[in-house]
Amino acid sequence: MHLIDNLQYANWSEKIFRQMREGGVDAVHVTIAYHEMFRETVANFEQWNRWFERHPDLIVQARTGDDVRQAKRDGRTAIIFGFQNPSPIEDDIGLVEICHTLGARFMQLSYNNQSLLATGCYEAEDPGITRMGKQVIKEMNRVGLVVDMSHSADRSTLEAMEISERPIAITHANPSFWHPALRNKSDDVLKALAASGGMLGFSMYPHHLKDKTACTLNSFCEMIARTADLMGVGAIGLGSDLCQDQPDSIVEWMRVGRWSKEIDYGEGSASDAGFPPMPDWFQDNRDFGNIATGLRAVGFSDEETAGVMGENWLRFYDDSFGAQ
Amino acid sequence: MHLIDNLQYANWSEKIFRQMREGGVDAVHVTIAYHEMFRETVANFEQWNRWFERHPDLIVQARTGDDVRQAKRDGRTAIIFGFQNPSPIEDDIGLVEICHTLGARFMQLSYNNQSLLATGCYEAEDPGITRMGKQVIKEMNRVGLVVDMSHSADRSTLEAMEISERPIAITHANPSFWHPALRNKSDDVLKALAASGGMLGFSMYPHHLKDKTACTLNSFCEMIARTADLMGVGAIGLGSDLCQDQPDSIVEWMRVGRWSKEIDYGEGSASDAGFPPMPDWFQDNRDFGNIATGLRAVGFSDEETAGVMGENWLRFYDDSFGAQ
Numbered sequence: 210m211h212l213i214d215n216l217q218y219a220n221w222s223e224k225i226f227r228q229m230r231e232g233g234v235d236a237v238h239v240t241i242a243y244h245e246m247f248r249e250t251v252a253n254f255e256q257w258n259r260w261f262e263r264h265p266d267l268i269v270q271a272r273t274g275d276d277v278r279q280a281k282r283d284g285r286t287a288i289i290f291g292f293q294n295p296s297p298i299e300d301d302i303g304l305v306e307i308c309h310t311l312g313a314r315f316m317q318l319s320y321n322n323q324s325l326l327a328t329g330c331y332e333a334e335d336p337g338i339t340r341m342g343k344q345v346i347k348e349m350n351r352v353g354l355v356v357d358m359s360h361s362a363d364r365s366t367l368e369a370m371e372i373s374e375r376p377i378a379i380t381h382a383n384p385s386f387w388h389p390a391l392r393n394k395s396d397d398v399l400k401a402l403a404a405s406g407g408m409l410g411f412s413m414y415p416h417h418l419k420d421k422t423a424c425t426l427n428s429f430c431e432m433i434a435r436t437a438d439l440m441g442v443g444a445i446g447l448g449s450d451l452c453q454d455q456p457d458s459i460v461e462w463m464r465v466g467r468w469s470k471e472i473d474y475g476e477g478s479a480s481d482a483g484f485p486p487m488p489d490w491f492q493d494n495r496d497f498g499n500i501a502t503g504l505r506a507v508g509f510s511d512e513e514t515a516g517v518m519g520e521n522w523l524r525f526y527d528d529s530f531g532a533q
Numbered sequence: 534m535h536l537i538d539n540l541q542y543a544n545w546s547e548k549i550f551r552q553m554r555e556g557g558v559d560a561v562h563v564t565i566a567y568h569e570m571f572r573e574t575v576a577n578f579e580q581w582n583r584w585f586e587r588h589p590d591l592i593v594q595a596r597t598g599d600d601v602r603q604a605k606r607d608g609r610t611a612i613i614f615g616f617q618n619p620s621p622i623e624d625d626i627g628l629v630e631i632c633h634t635l636g637a638r639f640m641q642l643s644y645n646n647q648s649l650l651a652t653g654c655y656e657a658e659d660p661g662i663t664r665m666g667k668q669v670i671k672e673m674n675r676v677g678l679v680v681d682m683s684h685s686a687d688r689s690t691l692e693a694m695e696i697s698e699r700p701i702a703i704t705h706a707n708p709s710f711w712h713p714a715l716r717n718k719s720d721d722v723l724k725a726l727a728a729s730g731g732m733l734g735f736s737m738y739p740h741h742l743k744d745k746t747a748c749t750l751n752s753f754c755e756m757i758a759r760t761a762d763l764m765g766v767g768a769i770g771l772g773s774d775l776c777q778d779q780p781d782s783i784v785e786w787m788r789v790g791r792w793s794k795e796i797d798y799g800e801g802s803a804s805d806a807g808f809p810p811m812p813d814w815f816q817d818n819r820d821f822g823n824i825a826t827g828l829r830a831v832g833f834s835d836e837e838t839a840g841v842m843g844e845n846w847l848r849f850y851d852d853s854f855g856a857q
Contacts, residue, residue, distance in 0.1 A: 248572060255627030303579030310635055 211235045211281060212497055213519035215410040216291075216359075216381040216448035218243075218463075220455045221260065225494065226267040229286040232494040235519060236277040236287035238315060238380065238448070242297045244466030247304055250297035254311050257288065270312055274526035289526075291315030291380070293360065293463075295326050295345070302341075302348050309352040314530050315380055316349065317357040318342060318369060321475065322468060327358070327365035330391050331475075335362035343372055350374045353530045359392075359448075366398055375529060376406035381448035383412055384439070387432040388419040392476060396439060403440035408525045410448020411436075415485035416476035417450070426490040430503035433517065442513045446522040447500070453493055457483035535559045535605060536821055537843035539734040540615075540683075540705040540772035542567075542787075544779045545584065549818065550591040553610040556819040559843065560601040560611040562639060562704065562772070566621045568790030571628055574621035578635050581612065594636055598850035613850075615639030615704070617684065617787075619650050619669070626665075626672050633676040638854050639704060640673065641681040642666060642693060645799065646792060651682075651689035654715050655799075659686035667696055674698045677854045683716075683772075690722055699853060700730035705772035707736055708763070711756040712743040716800060720763060727764035732849050734772020735760075739809035740800035741774070750814040754827035757841065766837045770846040771824070777817055781807035 212233055218240040219225050229237065241253040261270055271277050271287035280287035290312045297313070298304040308316070318327035318338070326342035328335040338346070346369060349356055356377040358366040370377055379402060385393040394402075394409070402409060411433060418424035419432070436445055452459065460483060464475040474482055490499045497518065504514045536557055542564040543549050553561065565577040585594055595601050595611035604611035614636045621637070622628040632640070642651035642662075650666035652659040662670070670693060673680055680701040682690040694701055703726060709717040718726075718733070726733060735757060742748035743756070760769055776783065784807060788799040798806055814823045821842065828838045 247575070251571070251631055252625075252627070254631060255625070258627060258630050301576075301579070303576070303582060306582050307575055307578060307635065311631065312634075 210515040211519040211523050213522040214449050217451045219453040228494040234494050235281045238289045241290050242292040293317045294320035305348040306352045309354045315355045315357045320360045328362040330362050335364040337364045338368045346372050351533050355529050370405045378408045380410045381412040381450040383417045403444040412450045413491045414450035422486045426503040430507040434507045534839040535843040535847050537846040541775045543777040552818040558818050559605045562613045565614050566616040617641045618644035629672040630676045633678045639679045639681045644684045652686040654686050659688040661688045662692045670696050675857050679853050694729045702732045704734045705736040705774040707741045727768040736774045737815045738774035746810045750827040754831040758831045
């Protein structure tokens with residue numbers, strides 16, 4: 210079995226890389242841009258290159274599903290790059306291929322707000338995929354950069370599925386039938402996602418969980434079972450949204466970037482502005498075993514559990530990361 | 534035999550790509566930056582991506598010697614990227630690996646002037662490789678980006694050979710014993726280059742030729758024979774410096790970039806400011822056969838001719854383009 214977490218944004222350190230190895234994590238899709246423009250994103254690629262050079266025994270960059278398999282054989286954790294916003298491509302469609310060449314494999318078309326491409330989930334109006342958005346989806350399809358609609362609004366998300374010739378992903382979100390957060394997704398979106406061959410990654414970020422930090426492992430796994438009934442057991446995986454060791458200034462950056470001079474609390478509130486504590490059954494990369502145990506406890510077979518824990522993402526990588 | 538031209542800077546067009554095929558040119562090292570900073574260089578990578586997408590029957594990007602072999606089997610011309618100045622890496626050593634990942638395989642440490650790394654051949658003083666230069670050479674060695682000293686001053690060039698743990702190149706220049714232009718290279722430099730496993734590419738740019746545009750094919754090939762005696766027949770190849778179809782504004786850009794408000798004529802003069810006409814035996818990519826014929830006429834064996842026409846560069850690519 211390959212253990213894959215399809216979204217993290219930790220304050221990376223040797224400690225965390227060692228925890229990944231201890232937890233047997235074979236691959237992690239890491240966010241390397243929230244609001245960064247191209248040149249700033251390149252500096253983030255550079256920072257990762259330095260980590261790869263310093264910790265070749267722990268981590269290695271992956272560009273394909275086979276790179277993940279090789280990393281597992283070598284006892285390393287494969288790192289796959291992604292953007293939570295299209296800001297790295299600026300207004301330049303040629304940067305889609307450049308970023309793919311540098312290793313980007315997921316890009317959200319919008320992050321909470323309206324972007325040049327699509328609408329974010331906190332906007333009052335969602336006019337759908339823009340003119341540039343249609344062109345960029347086509348280019349992302351061509352080179353093998355996956356459309357991610359985790360923070361996008363529903364109309365834009367449904368249109369992205371229709372326009373994209375290749376399956377898209379919602380890398381980190383949960384169903385709103387379980388917890389009706391603005392960031393969680395409706396049955397309609399999830400059914401359309403599955404019907405188009407796409408993948409959902411379940412988030413362990415407390416604002417996406419029923420009862421937040423107090424959410425039980427059993428409740429989380431029951432939700433996964435209900436989602437499997439809705440979408441099929443092959444269309445789901447993990448996207449923990451783990452932001453380990455980040456100071457609260459980072460959640461402010463994620464929410465406000467440079468787009469506002471006023472504070473915006475996003476999924477939090479003035480009285481609960483920082484990173485919420487993670488649930489006790491998922492503190493860091495060493496805790497994925499709890500989830501596998503929880504899945505079996507709610508009735509998933511070993512093979513289904515392996516699918517949710519990583520094999521489904523691995524198959525999706527095989528189909529999605531190469532040229533069209 | 535593989536036919537390789539290790540330096541061109543044409544005004545690229547489908548016409549020229551078709552001439553490459555007609556001339557049986559298997560690989561060309563193309564300059565994609567003279568004075569461009571990183572973001573501008575990325576736009577040049579993007580422009581090439583568009584050409585690769587539009588002309589997949591004619592050209593393909595190459596990152597390794599094996600990519601050149603595959604291109605030949607597929608009947609396409611392999612394109613290898615290079616910079617004539619270190620301006621694309623700005624003051625950021627992390628950009629060395631980023632540029633290599635995007636496909637850069639040669640980088641000059643200086644272009645005529647002092648750079649952050651080394652001294653150019655038109656400076657009055659040459660203090661040698663700088664502090665940053667030493668660090669960047671080490672990083673270029675690590676990732677497989679070849680040090681090119683074509684436009685550098687002698688002390689910097691000799692120091693680069695000493696500091697570099699991998700062979701370097703002078704991609705486009707001729708020996709000064711034949712034509713004492715500032716851009717051509719002394720016996721000392723050429724002997725040290727060969728002794729360190731490096732390569733020289735012979736230029737057909739008229740300012741580097743004895744008798745300039747009137748230079749005869751026989752004189753050019755006799756010069757190659759004398760250089761083979763000096764360096765060994767395995768250390769030499771072609772680097773035509775062909776600037777086909779470029780307007781004279783481009784030679785001004787090459788010479789002046791943005792570093793001066795005054796005109797600088799470089800190898801030309803006020804009365805001869807533009808691109809000089811190429812010699813009649815080398816007008817474009819269809820004329821490499823003349824050189825092969827000329828080499829045999831001055832006594833090169835078929836195998837030696839094949840070496841000069843491309844096999845020597847191909848072996849150098851095999852040894853130079855991968856990680857250390």
